[in-house]
Amino acid sequence: MTTVPADLLFTADHEWVRHATGPTARVGVTEFAAAALGDVVFLSLPVVGDTVTAGQECGEIESTKSVSPLYAPVSGKVSAVNEVAIDAPELVNEDPFGTGWLFEVAPTGPGDLLDPAAYEALTKEDEA
Amino acid sequence: MGERFTSRHLGLAGDSAAHVRRVLGLGEGQRIMEKALPAPLRAGPPELPPPLSEAAAIERLAELAGLNTPGRPMIGLGYYRTITPSVLRRGIMENPSWYTAYTPYQPEISQGRLEALFVFQTMISELTGLPVANASLLDEATAAAEAMLLCHRVARGGRSRFALDVDVFPQVRAVLETRAEPLGIELVDFDPEAPDASALEGAAGLYIQYQGASGRLAGLGPAAEMAHGAGALLAVGADPLMLALVQSPGAAGADVAVGSTQRFGVPMGFGGPHAAYMAVRQQLVRQLPGRLVGLSRDAQGDPALRLALVTREQHIRRDKATSNVCTAQVLLAVMAAMYGVWHGPDGLRRIATGVNAAAEGLRKALDGIGHKTAAGPSVEVRPGPMFDTLAVRVPGRAEAVVEAANGLGLKLWLHDADTVYLSTDEATTTQDLVDVVNSFRAGCGLESAGGGDGEPDAVLAVLKEDRQIGAGLDAANFGSLGGCCPTPSACVDAGGAGLSPAETQQTNTVGAPGGLLPDRLPGGCCPTPSACVDAGGAGLSPAETQQADTVGAPGGLLSDRLPGQGPGLLHVDAYRLETLAQLDDLDLDTELEEAVTVVEWGMGMAEQLSQDRLEIQLDRARGAGGGEVRRATVRGVGERWRGVALP
Numbered sequence: 192m193t194t195v196p197a198d199l200l201f202t203a204d205h206e207w208v209r210h211a212t213g214p215t216a217r218v219g220v221t222e223f224a225a226a227a228l229g230d231v232v233f234l235s236l237p238v239v240g241d242t243v244t245a246g247q248e249c250g251e252i253e254s255t256k257s258v259s260p261l262y263a264p265v266s267g268k269v270s271a272v273n274e275v276a277i278d279a280p281e282l283v284n285e286d287p288f289g290t291g292w293l294f295e296v297a298p299t300g301p302g303d304l305l306d307p308a309a310y311e312a313l314t315k316e317d318e319a
Numbered sequence: 320m321g322e323r324f325t326s327r328h329l330g331l332a333g334d335s336a337a338h339v340r341r342v343l344g345l346g347e348g349q350r351i352m353e354k355a356l357p358a359p360l361r362a363g364p365p366e367l368p369p370p371l372s373e374a375a376a377i378e379r380l381a382e383l384a385g386l387n388t389p390g391r392p393m394i395g396l397g398y399y400r401t402i403t404p405s406v407l408r409r410g411i412m413e414n415p416s417w418y419t420a421y422t423p424y425q426p427e428i429s430q431g432r433l434e435a436l437f438v439f440q441t442m443i444s445e446l447t448g449l450p451v452a453n454a455s456l457l458d459e460a461t462a463a464a465e466a467m468l469l470c471h472r473v474a475r476g477g478r479s480r481f482a483l484d485v486d487v488f489p490q491v492r493a494v495l496e497t498r499a500e501p502l503g504i505e506l507v508d509f510d511p512e513a514p515d516a517s518a519l520e521g522a523a524g525l526y527i528q529y530q531g532a533s534g535r536l537a538g539l540g541p542a543a544e545m546a547h548g549a550g551a552l553l554a555v556g557a558d559p560l561m562l563a564l565v566q567s568p569g570a571a572g573a574d575v576a577v578g579s580t581q582r583f584g585v586p587m588g589f590g591g592p593h594a595a596y597m598a599v600r601q602q603l604v605r606q607l608p609g610r611l612v613g614l615s616r617d618a619q620g621d622p623a624l625r626l627a628l629v630t631r632e633q634h635i636r637r638d639k640a641t642s643n644v645c646t647a648q649v650l651l652a653v654m655a656a657m658y659g660v661w662h663g664p665d666g667l668r669r670i671a672t673g674v675n676a677a678a679e680g681l682r683k684a685l686d687g688i689g690h691k692t693a694a695g696p697s698v699e700v701r702p703g704p705m706f707d708t709l710a711v712r713v714p715g716r717a718e719a720v721v722e723a724a725n726g727l728g729l730k731l732w733l734h735d736a737d738t739v740y741l742s743t744d745e746a747t748t749t750q751d752l753v754d755v756v757n758s759f760r761a762g763c764g765l766e767s768a769g770g771g772d773g774e775p776d777a778v779l780a781v782l783k784e785d786r787q788i789g790a791g792l793d794a795a796n797f798g799s800l801g802g803c804c805p806t807p808s809a810c811v812d813a814g815g816a817g818l819s820p821a822e823t824q825q826t827n828t829v830g831a832p833g834g835l836l837p838d839r840l841p842g843g844c845c846p847t848p849s850a851c852v853d854a855g856g857a858g859l860s861p862a863e864t865q866q867a868d869t870v871g872a873p874g875g876l877l878s879d880r881l882p883g884q885g886p887g888l889l890h891v892d893a894y895r896l897e898t899l900a901q902l903d904d905l906d907l908d909t910e911l912e913e914a915v916t917v918v919e920w921g922m923g924m925a926e927q928l929s930q931d932r933l934e935i936q937l938d939r940a941r942g943a944g945g946g947e948v949r950r951a952t953v954r955g956v957g958e959r960w961r962g963v964a965l966p
Contacts, residue, residue, distance in 0.1 A: 233605065
């Protein structure tokens with residue numbers, strides 16, 4: 192059983208978005224994803240100024256177990272990346288919804304996002 | 320008659336054959352292939368020449384190898400003579416424990432092999448001044464192509480150009496062109512002596528040949544500054560022996576360094592195989608192609624070597640692999656690493672200094688033989704710093720000089736009608752230098768040399784002086800001369816070096832070089848890749864020993880008869896031949912009448928074999944959309960094909 196904060200929206204790829212409608216949407220991976228990945232050792236994030244498209248790959252997250260693609264949950268221009276997490280990728284495991292955030296986007300289009308209840312149902316399905 | 324090995328290694332004998340027949344349900348006289356393969360698919364026994372004994376095969380291979388005229392190559396361009404210490408030849412190149420292993424799918428089982436590669440990586444890292452080096456790549460040109468691709472990965476598709484040194488080795492340029500074209504990368508010329516910033520606009524990287532093909536040698540700092548200022552990476556092609564003397568690429572600000580380690584004790588062969596290296600800045604480690612050996616800890620907490628970062632390659636996520644390179648030139652990289660260990664930092668510096676001094680002496684001698692003309696000296700060596708390569712200007716006489724050198728068995732590089740390039744190396748003798756000078760005299764119609772039979776010759780006397788490292792390596796440009804050199808002992812315990820001198824002619828003891836593997840090996844043994852595994856079936860295979868013998872021989876196969884039904888099919892690689900006489904030596908006369916003879920790259924030679932022939936030219940459209948489609952143009956020549964409709 193993992194936490195699913197009520198103030199966030201989610202994707203089926205286990206990423207979360209805060210303030211999805213802007214002006215600044217912050218993106219990270221969920222606690223569920225962080226637990227499944229295991230110890231995160233490297234982040235390859237988009238760079239500030241990149242344009243990302245909802246549903247398209249925009250980076251990578253590497254753990255001791257695997258390398259997984261990161262998808263943009265919303266479309267828009269990248270306005271910030273979490274340099275602290277790049278230097279200390281373990282933050283993604285320690286505080287996925289807080290200091291372990293990944294990047295921020297000025298959204299131009301909504302993605303296909305899930306509300307907390309729908310996401311929680313999804314993770315239960317995955318656990319089952 | 321020699322031993323044929325058939326009874327030793329092939330098939331079953333006695334009771335075991337009967338047992339197999341029983342298990343498989345084979346009737347009396349029935350052959351296993353009759354059950355395994357439907358009749359229409361059976362091709363019948365291949366048409367092979369009669370089998371040879373081991374001794375006869377070696378003789379035949381030596382005969383073919385004898386068709387080559389090795390000469391004394393001084394062409395340079397990334398290929399140099401080198402002296403393979405006999406301890407490396409016997410202990411590694413001819414040692415089945417090292418040469419038989421191919422693609423270990425569980426590499427960690429061979430800790431000794433990984434340790435040798437770790438030494439290679441350490442040596443390259445120290446020579447290049449870059450913190451991470453891989454376990455080797457295929458050759459210098461493909462390594463340069465990997466460097467280009469690395470720059471483009473880092474640019475993430477944002478930059479479509481790649482700037483290339485005008486003085487790059489021709490084969491490196493050719494491979495870069497081949498790789499760039501289908502990827503839509505535009506190659507732009509860049510001249511470090513007349514740098515033009517516009518060449519770097521939109522470029523993902525800049526590739527500099529540290530010592531250019533012409534011997535041009537300049538500090539890398541300005542190029543690094545320009546590249547970085549334009550948002551591009553700096554990749555450098557550098558000779559590792561030269562790096563024992565000059566500032567390292569890493570110290571000058573380069574992001575990537577590649578090069579060939581051939582001259583670290585690996586014979587030239589036919590241009591390969593040799594291990595190339597690639598080293599990068601720490602920030603680029605995840606973009607490094609190929610294999611990387613890392614030092615880790617095992618479950619008991621003991622140091623253990625393993626392949627690192629391979630998850631980026633083909634094991635998972637194949638579609639996202641950093642590059643298609645998933646191997647290394649292990650045997651040759653191990654040779655190069657042990658050459659570094661054998662000579663140690665001081666030894667490498669001494670060899671590099673000798674190579675440079677020979678070139679400096681030659682420069683002095685050549686500058687002294689010409690005479691002044693209205694258009695300048697008739698023989699003039701390109702001035703300025705160089706390591707081992709001279710560009711000699713002889714207006715209109717270059718071909719004659721190269722021809723004269725050929726007559727003496729020396730191979731020089733004809734750059735253009737006015738310029739000859741040549742390089743010195745570890746094996747260069749005073750006689751070589753004297754012959755070079757005489758070639759230039761003969762080719763330029765200058766007064767004969769003398770000096771051969773005690774006749775005094777001031778010019779040649781220069782070559783016999785004690786050689787001092789010259790002004791060529793300008794201290795102003797190379798502030799940190801000799802700053803870096805391999806010390807494998809930095810990462811492994813120093814000790815009684817794995818290379819035992821006992822069985823070689825060497826009388827000096829190994830001395831300082833780092834101790835590799837000693838505590839895992841039987842005393843006095845040479846390094847083996849599998850301290851912890853049984854050498855297995857590999858140990859005593861005669862076929863492989865033979866192969867190793869031919870690897871060491873100067874020649875190789877020139878023509879081969881291909882198996883199959885119908886008329887004989889013969890394949891000849893004409894590009895390996897230099898003269899028609901050599902073609903005659905292959906004894907093709909009877910085959911020409913009876914067999915289909917395919918001569919690859921035969922233009923200018925195959926014409927003389929037969930008046931009747933088909934000329935087939937394969938073309939691939941260049942540019943975008945060229946793709947994989949080849950166009951074959953077939954042209955019939957001679958009576959045989961008159962009036963025959965060809966596709």
